Amino acid sequence: MKLVGVLRSRRHALLRVAVSTISREGVVPKFRVAGLSTSSKSHLEDKKPIQELLQRVADGKISPQEAAELCGPAAEYEAVGEFAKIDTKREARTGFPEVVYAESKTSQQVAAIMKVMIDGGEDNVMASRVTPQAADEIRALMPGQHLTYYKVPRILASQSLENARKEKIGEEEKDVPTACVLCAGTSDLPVAEEAAVTLELADYRVTRLYDVGVAGIHRLLRNQHILRASDVAICVAGMDGALPGVVGGLTSAPVIAVPTSVGYGAAFGGLAPLLTMLNACSPGVGVVNIDNGFGAAVLAARILQQLR
Numbered sequence: 486m487k488l489v490g491v492l493r494s495r496r497h498a499l500l501r502v503a504v505s506t507i508s509r510e511g512v513v514p515k516f517r518v519a520g521l522s523t524s525s526k527s528h529l530e531d532k533k534p535i536q537e538l539l540q541r542v543a544d545g546k547i548s549p550q551e552a553a554e555l556c557g558p559a560a561e562y563e564a565v566g567e568f569a570k571i572d573t574k575r576e577a578r579t580g581f582p583e584v585v586y587a588e589s590k591t592s593q594q595v596a597a598i599m600k601v602m603i604d605g606g607e608d609n610v611m612a613s614r615v616t617p618q619a620a621d622e623i624r625a626l627m628p629g630q631h632l633t634y635y636k637v638p639r640i641l642a643s644q645s646l647e648n649a650r651k652e653k654i655g656e657e658e659k660d661v662p663t664a665c666v667l668c669a670g671t672s673d674l675p676v677a678e679e680a681a682v683t684l685e686l687a688d689y690r691v692t693r694l695y696d697v698g699v700a701g702i703h704r705l706l707r708n709q710h711i712l713r714a715s716d717v718a719i720c721v722a723g724m725d726g727a728l729p730g731v732v733g734g735l736t737s738a739p740v741i742a743v744p745t746s747v748g749y750g751a752a753f754g755g756l757a758p759l760l761t762m763l764n765a766c767s768p769g770v771g772v773v774n775i776d777n778g779f780g781a782a783v784l785a786a787r788i789l790q791q792l793r
Contacts, residue, residue, distance in 0.1 A: 565601050568594055573605065580790050581687065581783050582607060587641070588614035592622035595641075600627055603643055610643040611686055613679065613779050638678035638778070646685050662792040663690045664785045665715035667705075667732060669698030669722035672747045677721040679778030680743065680785070687782075689789055699727045705735075712736050716792055717785045720770075721778065723747030726758020733767025739788060741781045742772045 538555060541547045562570040576582040583602075587595045595612055602610045615623070620634040620641050633645045664684055668677035674695065681691045692715060697705040705712075705728075712718060713736055720729040721743040729742035742765070744758035751757060755775035762772045773780045 563601060563605065565598050569598050571598065571602060571605075579787075581786055582609055582611075584683075584779065585610075585612035586614060587612045587619060592619050592626065595619070596623045596626035599623070599632075599641075599643070600630070603630060608643070609686060611683070612641045613639065613683075615639050615641040635678070635682050637675055638682045639675065640679065640682050640686070642686050644686055646682065661690045662789040663692060663715045664717050664719060664782075664789060665692045665694060665712050665738075666719045667694040667697055667712070667721065667728065669696075669724070669726075669728040670747070671696050673721045673723055673745050676743055676745050676776050676778040677719075680719045680721065680782040683779050683782035684785060687786055689786060697728070698722065699725075699731060702731065705731065709735050712738075717741065717788045719743060719778075719781045719785055721745060721781075722762075723755065723758055724749075724752055726761035729762050729770050729772075730765040730767045733765060733770040740767075740770045741784055742770050743778055743781045744772070744775050746776055 538547075538552055542549055542552050561574055562572050564570050572583045585595055585598050585602075595615070599610050599612060612623070615634070616639065617634070617636060620632075623641060624632050624634075630643065631645075632641055632643060634641050635646075664681075666677050666681040666684075668674060677693075677695065681693060684691050692711050694705070694708050694711055697708065699705075712732065715736070715738055717738050717740075718732055718736055719741045720732045722728040723745035724747060726742070726744050729740055733740045742762040744755045744762055746752075746755040748755070748757065759772065759775055762770065771784070773784065
């Protein structure tokens, strides 16, 4: 199709936006995903709606602005089969990319979603709550892609933290915003590591203080210089959930408390520490959901973004 003359005009940029919505899956599915009909009423007739739209712009029948409004929704998410819609603009809106929550999804679904994200140019594709068996199945379904599995936090990612850490050796880190991830006991490690690894995969600096619960408070007090050097603290605890309140009284940084489901019967699967944290005497303590290390990491990332 000839677009000579149009390409020389100010419409060129908007036309390129329209063209960019074309994917390997074809044009018509894209417009259907966006809620755009392919009937004559929408001016997108026959088998090639995007070409029809471009021709109408070239002929002056609709304005570039109208074309952009039609194409815009199609670029906001990408459908994966009939079971998922990838939020392609999330990082631009929120500063943190979409992460695949693998729990309750099949390995085939997770693999399909991750593949589309990687093929779309995402350089930090991650799935959370991935079991070891599911990780093996997903990697088998994606033989051409190197994926790293982090067993303790149950994270499967397209990035390798080992390589990232090697690249940063020798870099000046004095003024780099830092998150300190603390956990009360070793049993809380999976949730704490979910928070820590999520932040590291997003290229944030993390320090760790593990097994520093109130049953041996001296362990925390002897390492409080590490806590005070951080810009935000993520505090993970089960059982009575007392640690975040103590940490909140030792640092000027915001404290994100994460209750875990670790504990005996009266802990009620994390409800007891959740209530303790919500009632923390120390001001400046916020609380996320039970076992939600990922949510704590994203909240910490938003705080650290303001310091970069």
